[in-house]
Amino acid sequence: MNRTIVRLTARGMLGGRRVWLLAALALLLVGIAVLARVLVPVSDADAAALLQGVSFATFLPLFGLIVGTGAIAPEIDDGSIVHLLSKPVSRHTIVQSKLAVAVGATVVFAVLPTMLAAVVLGAGPSTVLAFGAGALAAGAVYSVAFLLLSILTRHAVIIGLLYALMWESLVGSFVPGARNLSVQQWALSVTGSIAPPGLVTANVALGLACALIVGVLVAATWYAGSRLRVLTLAAEE
């Protein structure tokens, strides 16, 4: 990790309009919870279903996409990444620093709002903690996956959106085996292990889910660094 890169990335990612978009999404998430609480009586099971459907299935992939690509894609697009690449800094350090900012932003704008939404919905402390832990796991995996995707291709946002919409929502619900490879299911497995028994069910066992989460985090971070090492900047000719 490099403090200067963290600072530059945070300013680039949160300095412009993106921060308002993230804040608006976070507010929307909490707002939905407030509305649900005000309008209808919410049971623990309802609260869990709502958080699962809104936060885990929709907001977290979207947040991961915004912060994961936002941490590096604009710089690769406009060529300003040259400023970092022309310095004697390990490419792995660059990736780790940018990932730290992306995960930090996910915590502030997605994990904490998810926990806040759980509190608003009247969930008990263990449920709040459970959804916080699950959201953190999912947010981190999405961040690193989309950061890696931004280094691999200039079409990271499109591919990321397709993944979030198609894979996580559609394929996962129709093809049972695909759930093993669904970040959402891994996160739910973590949540289910902390929440009161029976509240949240996941299709992936906790041990496998944890192994997959940690494995993807480590492998994708390392691979992103090695791909950044060989990132070529096209000459303008």
Next chain:
Amino acid sequence: MATLRLDACSRWFGNVVAVNDVTMTIGPGITGLLGPNGAGKSTLIHLLAGFLPPSTGTVTLDEAPIWKNPEVYRALGIVPEREATYDHLTGRQLTVASAELHRLPDPGAAARRALAAVEMTDAQDRKVGEYSKGMKQRIKMASALVHDPAVLLLDEPFNGMDPRQRLHLIQLLRAMGDEGRTVLFSSHILEEVEQLAHQIEVVVAGRYAASGDYREIRRLMTDRPHQYTIVSSDNRALASALVADGSTAGVSLDGDVLRVQAAEFLRFAALLPRVARDAGVRLLQVTPADESLESVFSYLVEN
């Protein structure tokens, strides 16, 4: 002493060969990389900057490979052609960030020195996005100079500069060359290169075409067969008078105009008015037929 070296280096993109078997050694002092647009200058600079791997061959700085070796940037400063920088930072913040990334002991002082060297001290607290093109160029210079590199690479540094900024950059680069640094800059304008560089490397269509000091390059470019179309009061009389002299390689009458192939530029330039006067012929129009830079370059390639 820092020496950049390309050894039998080629780079292609798909079917397009951008750099074709170039071997080049660039030592201390100022070297100009000259060539028409699309000649592969930017690709060469990218190769030397470590932003692109060669398809074949090697690119080294003092024997150390440049590709996949971030440590070379301790000795390398790069001023890219693209304008994109961190627009939301001020000039000073950008320069300090560069100094920090180089892990300099006192980033603030190094940034102050670099900003003063490019005369950006007064504008250092404005955002980079608000700078003019020339100022952006200078802030990129400050950022590239902050660690006092032995080698400086500049891609088309004079593009978009006004004459005053151009003069200032020339002075700055001269000073760096005099200090024994290796400075390489690319340009497609001969006058620009000749004004500044003690050594010129010419590339055309991805291939090494010529090298030497500006006198040699100037001579190569001017002492070559020139084509002229001439309109005079008596083309036929002028033709016969010109053929008699050795500096004329060929003459043809083509309707109302006379086409002359001159073997030696300088001698022919002196000869033509003299011959015309002696023959009592009035010259109405003398037009060099192939004075475009492209044709000059392609002549160099053919030889």
